[in-house]
């Protein structure tokens with residue numbers, strides 16, 4: 001854990017809709033501000049980082065906040081204690097994953113649960129929380145801000161330097177067969193801007209372009225090929241392909 005969390009950088013995506021970029025893991029968090037309340041999207045990776053984010057939000061708005069967790073991975077969720085007491089929204093699978101993670105003892109499991117979709121009213125602005133099926137994890141939530149045309153996609157979309165995905169993208173909790181459909185679900189929301197869980201905000205064309213090779217990789221994973229054959233045919237580098245194959249064999 002870092003004693004002093006590095007400062008992030010805000011990006012304005014629309015009136016009262018912001019992404020914050022962080023040096024650690026190239027993480028991207030979000031903030032949506034309404035007339036009566038604000039919503040923090042993900043909380044960074046530990047208590048100090050969460051406190052830094054909470055302070056930074058307080059420099060933008062004095063309004064009471066809620067938190068939504070896009071998924072249970074530590075870099076997105078473990079800063080949550082800095083925001084409590086407040087409502088914390090997540091998919092039931094996120095709650096279960098946090099409750100089962102011995103590293104998450106400080107993170108009280110979310111209690112505002114969304115299995116399908118939910119609408120939050122921030123005052124003069126609604127925000128939709130939507131589960132698009134198992135993909136990066138079995139419990140990813142995306143956050144749509146309809147009036148701004150912005151979707152916060154968590155790790156369903158990643159904009160890593162030099163490519164879309166890293167070997168970290170595919171874990172034991174990944175369902176790669178469901179991932180292309182989840183990207184279709186994001187595109188169906190007709191966003192102007194999509195905010196990835198890591199990296200700079202992107203346009204829908206980036207997401208559409210990411211979907212095709214991902215569907216190809218999902219097909220290779222389902223084909224039961226020998227790893228070297230899958231690597232040879234994969235649109236992704238070797239390490240990424242092997243991580244995707246391993247995620248399938250573990251599930």
Ligand SMILES: [Zn+2]
Pocket residue numbers: 071073136155
């Ligand atoms: Zn993740």
